[in-house]
Amino acid sequence: MPESPPSGILRSWWPRLLVGAVLGVLLFAGESWLLLRSGVVGMDIPVDGPYAALMAAMRPVVPGLLLRVAAVYAVAGLALAAAGTLLARAWGRGGAGASLGQGLLLFLLLAWDRAIARPALFDDLPAVRPLLAWLVEHGEPWHPRAVVAVWLVAHGAAWVVRSKQGRRALWGGAALAGLLGLWLLGQGVAGRDAPRHPLVVVIGIDAFRPDRLRSQGGSGEVAPHVERLLEDATLFTRAYTPIAQTEPAWRSLLTARWPHETGVRYSLTSDSRMQLQRTFAETFSEAGWRTVFATDCSRFHAEGPASGFAERLQPPRGAVNFLLEKLRYRALGLFADHALGAAWVPEFIDNRALAGIHDPMGYAERLAARLVDEARQGPTLFAFHATAAHFPGDPVHPFYRRFVPASEPLERRLRMHFAPVTPGAKGGWNRAGAEALYDELLAQADAQVGALLEALRRAGRYDDALILLLSDHGESFHADRADLAGATPVHGARLSEEENRILLAVKPPGGRGEAPALVDALVRLVDVGPTLLELSGLPRLSGVDGVSLVPLLRGEALAPLALYAETGFTHVLPEVFDPGHWPGAPRSFDAYRIRPDGVVEMGPAAHASILQEKDVGAFDGQRWWVDRPQANGTVLRACQGDCEGPDALALEAWFDGVQGRAEAPEIPRPRRFHR
Incomplete structure (x- = not known):
């Protein structure tokens, strides 16, 4: 079959590429509709009260973000259309239907691969859960890749048989592969000589x-x-x-x-x-x-x-990051999980x-x-x-x-x-x-x-x-x-x-040498900086x-070193572990405020409550001294471990000295001591 002139090829390809890009945009529109539909992923949040600032901070960012996501879908659709058309032509079937079918098959093979690699991409879609469960249990990454390899080899063989230029193309491809290998080898050698x-x-x-x-x-x-x-x-x-x-x-x-x-x-x-x-x-x-x-x-x-x-x-920090959790554009996980995608939509990838x-x-x-x-x-x-x-x-x-x-x-x-x-x-x-x-x-x-x-x-x-x-x-x-x-x-x-208790290990230049493999002395996270310097x-x-x-x-x-420590602020109410503990810090969205630049931060009222709620303590490897604020306005000081003797008293005195530099709670509370 005679080859089409270049102008004919362009005239036959451009409509298909355009259709591919349009289909990509339609996929983006469909996912957007699902995301915004009430109750699907929680996008129907109220826009008044404490959420008003959240919505206001996100509004300037969202249009540009969505345009970049839409561009990924359009380019992916165009690429699938081009690949589908090329594969269809290998068999001499240049019709639009054949190209569309090849592109769709590519899309399904890609989804198959990602479902095995990262099944959480699809785990909240009820329609695919039975298939996903089977893939999680039995699927291997080589399965879809083997199908792709066989598929491409078959198309390549068909193209070589049909094309008089096949042998020349094969030699050209081999030459390019050799040059690429030499370049990669050179990169490795250059890295070692740097x-x-x-x-x-x-x-x-x-x-x-x-x-x-x-x-x-x-x-x-x-x-x-x-x-x-x-x-x-x-x-x-x-x-x-x-x-x-x-x-x-x-x-x-x-x-x-x-x-x-x-x-x-x-x-x-x-x-x-x-x-x-x-x-x-x-x-x-x-x-x-x-x-x-x-x-x-x-x-x-x-x-x-x-x-x-x-x-x-x-x-990105703040409100936009919380928004991104709602914008689960799954096809980004198919099309953009690579270096180019990370450069274009790093907020997602x-x-x-x-x-x-x-x-x-x-x-x-x-x-x-x-x-x-x-x-x-x-x-x-x-x-x-x-x-x-x-x-x-x-x-x-x-x-x-x-x-x-x-x-x-x-x-x-x-x-x-x-x-x-x-x-x-x-x-x-x-x-x-x-x-x-x-x-x-x-x-x-x-x-x-x-x-x-x-x-x-x-x-x-x-x-x-x-x-x-x-x-x-x-x-x-x-x-x-x-x-x-x-x-x-x-x-x-x-x-x-x-x-x-944490992991802490140091590998000096040249390896450990004569240094001990294990050190059992108590050390702290605050010791890392001085050590590195x-x-x-x-x-x-x-x-x-x-x-x-x-x-x-x-x-x-x-x-010997001692640790000063304090609790943080978690979803767990402190009275779960300490009945009678002061429970006052709020654990709702009201605890936070949204700055105009979208940064989410703790509000002043919650800050004061968190400080009042904290347990603080000192540890020397043998004992803990811990101060626990109580609901009745007192502080219970408790000792755990070996609490007798001069070492215990020395740690308690050190504990009091460190606390003397702490930010004082806004509500004064008397102390009672307990051992």
Whole structure:
């Protein structure tokens, strides 16, 4: 069959490409209608009272955001139409119907692949749940890819048979593939020959409990990449956070100060209440280092200029982020989960809060490339906080098959369950199932960490990098409360081993060397900054609560340390764990206010109530002194552990001294003491 002239090809293709783009826009319109339909995903929120500010903040942003989403749909439709037309022509069937059929088949194959990779993308669509359940249990990524490969080979063979130019095209394709391979090889060699600037990498894994590590009693199956790093690092087995919530914990981490000195006492703290202090990142920046902070979730933890990082890679903060959860444009998870999509609609693709749309492993690979690139350009401090173990808690393939039994309901396998814990509440699941899902999410975060570490190894930068691995807090599954078995996990509600004990490990440049593999001395999250600065030869922070742990890394002794800690602000009412506790902080949308720029922050009345509600305590590894505000206006001071002797009295005196610098509650309360 004679080939059509170029002008004829263009005339036959453009209408089909246009139809594809129109179909993409129609798909966008259909999804928009479903999203806005009353009761589907909660878009029918009231627009008066406290929500008025929320709606006002979102209104200027939404049109541009939706236009960019619509553009993705249009381009995807056009690309599917082009691919469908090309495949149809391989068989000599240039009709519009054949092109449309090929494009539709491509779309279905793509959906099949994503349903296996990230089933949370479809888990709230009742019509596909039976098929999705089967895929979750039996589907493998190679299944749709094998079908695509066979399909493409068949089309290629048909085209070669029909076309006299087939052999020439095959040789041209082979040549291009060879050139591409040589280019990639050159990139790898160039990376290894690049200048070796100093490199400090700080990796945080949200909610990681150290009892998941083999050396701390775990199975060793949850975090193999962390376990491998620990072969070259020193693990601090008794490390603790002063507050078991991400935003205040990171503020204490950056400043080396207790929460009441930073002013950040809970998530979504108002900027006006932050006590601006120097951070270790600021010291690195002033010394000429490149400083980068990255996280895949900014809903309850966003770093601003006060963090000291010159560049901050994170989803949008505030009202827009909460809106995005409602705008579940599923086709974005099909069409845009790659580098180009992340560049065009990063609010969706690089946002952990969007179940199924966010691809955690693709995100980690892009971030790893960014880390290596930054390290080539000069001395670099690169911090990454991985939040897989946070809501919506949707494990991707293969992690959703690791630990949760297949007998559990589909919704329990694919998403974290959330229900507020109140007095008299019962757990909605079994504790074993809740912890198994948590372990799957930690395994997913561990794989992200592994992507960064492997990129450093490929670039030849792993050995000479200073790598510090930490968690900001632990997680409680209410092990001491049988009535709460399976209730929503929580951190920040109590001062405890489960919630306050953290992961902390340091790999110096060149490996651990003669440093101990394990250090059992009590250390704190506030000690991280001073340690990094000393190891990097930079000036220390002055007037801080943290100390450098370098002596312990050298195998030397360090004066015993004590932890000052306080509870955060969670969905759990404190009287659940302490009957008679003062319960006054509000737990509704009224607790927050929306700034004109869309930032969500705690309101002044809620701030005062939260401070009044907090438990505060001191811990030295042997005992806790804890002050608990009571509903009758008093404060109950309780001691847990070895409460007799001079050491107990010394810790209590230290506790009183630290509290003397705390922000005083607005309602004065007498104290009564109890041991």
